[in-house]
Amino acid sequence: MASRREFLQAGLATSAILAGLGMTNWSRAMAQQALTQDQLLQFDDFGNLTLIHVTDAHAHLRPVWFREPATNIGVGEAAGRVPHVVGESFQKMFGIAPGSPEAYALTYPDFESLARSYGRMGGFDRVATVVKAIRAARPDSILLDGGDTWHGSYTSLKTMGEDMVRVQNLLGIEAMSSHWEFTFGTTRVQELIEMCQFPFLGANIYDVEWDEPAFEPYKIIQKGDLAVGVIGQAFPYLPIANPKWMFPEYSFGIREERMQEVVDELRSQNVDLVVCLSHNGFDVDHKMAGRVRGIDVILSGHTHDAIPEPVLVGETIIIASGSHGKFVSRVDLDVQGGRMAGFRHKLIPVFSDVIQPDPEMAALIDDIRAPFTADLEAVIGQTDHLLYRRGNFNGTWDDVICRAILEERDAEIALSPGVRWGASVLPGDITREDIHSVTSMTYGQCYRSEMTGETLKTVMEDVADNIFNPDPYYQQGGDMVRVGGLAYSIDPMAAMGNRITDLRLIADDTPIDPARSYVVAGWASINEGTEGPQIWDVVEDHIRKSGGVRQDAPVSNITVKGL
Numbered sequence: 001m002a003s004r005r006e007f008l009q010a011g012l013a014t015s016a017i018l019a020g021l022g023m024t025n026w027s028r029a030m031a032q033q034a035l036t037q038d039q040l041l042q043f044d045d046f047g048n049l050t051l052i053h054v055t056d057a058h059a060h061l062r063p064v065w066f067r068e069p070a071t072n073i074g075v076g077e078a079a080g081r082v083p084h085v086v087g088e089s090f091q092k093m094f095g096i097a098p099g100s101p102e103a104y105a106l107t108y109p110d111f112e113s114l115a116r117s118y119g120r121m122g123g124f125d126r127v128a129t130v131v132k133a134i135r136a137a138r139p140d141s142i143l144l145d146g147g148d149t150w151h152g153s154y155t156s157l158k159t160m161g162e163d164m165v166r167v168q169n170l171l172g173i174e175a176m177s178s179h180w181e182f183t184f185g186t187t188r189v190q191e192l193i194e195m196c197q198f199p200f201l202g203a204n205i206y207d208v209e210w211d212e213p214a215f216e217p218y219k220i221i222q223k224g225d226l227a228v229g230v231i232g233q234a235f236p237y238l239p240i241a242n243p244k245w246m247f248p249e250y251s252f253g254i255r256e257e258r259m260q261e262v263v264d265e266l267r268s269q270n271v272d273l274v275v276c277l278s279h280n281g282f283d284v285d286h287k288m289a290g291r292v293r294g295i296d297v298i299l300s301g302h303t304h305d306a307i308p309e310p311v312l313v314g315e316t317i318i319i320a321s322g323s324h325g326k327f328v329s330r331v332d333l334d335v336q337g338g339r340m341a342g343f344r345h346k347l348i349p350v351f352s353d354v355i356q357p358d359p360e361m362a363a364l365i366d367d368i369r370a371p372f373t374a375d376l377e378a379v380i381g382q383t384d385h386l387l388y389r390r391g392n393f394n395g396t397w398d399d400v401i402c403r404a405i406l407e408e409r410d411a412e413i414a415l416s417p418g419v420r421w422g423a424s425v426l427p428g429d430i431t432r433e434d435i436h437s438v439t440s441m442t443y444g445q446c447y448r449s450e451m452t453g454e455t456l457k458t459v460m461e462d463v464a465d466n467i468f469n470p471d472p473y474y475q476q477g478g479d480m481v482r483v484g485g486l487a488y489s490i491d492p493m494a495a496m497g498n499r500i501t502d503l504r505l506i507a508d509d510t511p512i513d514p515a516r517s518y519v520v521a522g523w524a525s526i527n528e529g530t531e532g533p534q535i536w537d538v539v540e541d542h543i544r545k546s547g548g549v550r551q552d553a554p555v556s557n558i559t560v561k562g563l
Contacts, residue, residue, distance in 0.1 A: 201232020
């Protein structure tokens, strides 16, 4: 008799075949200018339960351009496996034709021209249409949000997250996890949770004073005859990656033993399925899946990976649904005898020119944006080239930000966080909304200080280890700090403390002196009391003064060894 894992492997093969057929149909239809909403949503119903997953929208209410990474290096056991496969290699791995709509949605090659052909992606009014269509076919579906939903846009900053809670409530979210949500501060988080018509889950969030769980760890959701246990897992490294002073009452962590306890507790209550709604990041989830027993499905978030097939680890499947509203994952499950016996999956691309906007959600979004329309649509300047962020090292948006910091703050070196959120901009107008898409946060002060060359190297080595440590449990899931005015070499495979070499000041092409102090400016400091103008004002002032954005001499020179 075949083992349960063999049944799941068969389901994985079926999922891949169905996804591949779906992709072929997108390509053919797009070539004929005939892609339809029905084709994108087509799915042969399977089993007795459906999960719908969205994650990492970063408060982008409307459709966006978003270029996927050209560099996403995997180290240790993660080398060469998804999500650390990009571009043409990714296309070959999944049988994607270059120039096809799925190539545009999932990879970076020829992005600018494909973007003009296929249009923007995402938009919560389109996501609502997808969700309603799935629910119409599968009334017992469960809609889950992986977090990083409340933060990341002009309107979310102005409303302190309320805009996104209104959208989630209308969409019918049934549970969520979290990360950047906490950067609104403890008091505001609690206010927003009170507005939520769904549970805010966090099994790994503890009260610092009492060392006990601070939030609901899980929710048992009844769908027909099935009891589904949904566990929330917040980003484990919040107090390290973000300002701890904003939420001092809470501690975080992977808390693997705690996860096992919660899974066991749910199993003791005879749930039919255990789902982990995670904001760990994909590599952390991959490791955890191999160490925690009894999880059927991990819905992965944080690292913004869009993977067209589930990844099977033991008897657990991991689903990665991308970011910025570009995709919605549908997972149909056959649940029998308290376990997942089989599944089918589709990563649904939300092509905004094809998916019709849901009128009710569109009206809500218009209402949210109405007080800010003039500011959102204000044209600050133009760019003569594509602006993007995603990738392990500086993107063109980062170069704009770093150049603005260097010039507006009169600094020798600029530092900008290696976050993965923020939409791309095609050549043409840059609006205030575009700038906020890549800068909006609650601690955006642009500081100016002095730093020795030795300290600079230490900071960069620490960030590099957070990304390239071979043990996923020591990774924080972002990208390398962006730099301006600086050249360096990096060997991601080297040991901690030895990855960064050949540091040089670009202005005069001199080696960075460990003993010398340099004027360094940056933003997103996690230190309380940081002073300086807001980064979006710095960038806006620079673009206005410069008459726009041009492809000038690079502000950084980064050599990656071993690629």
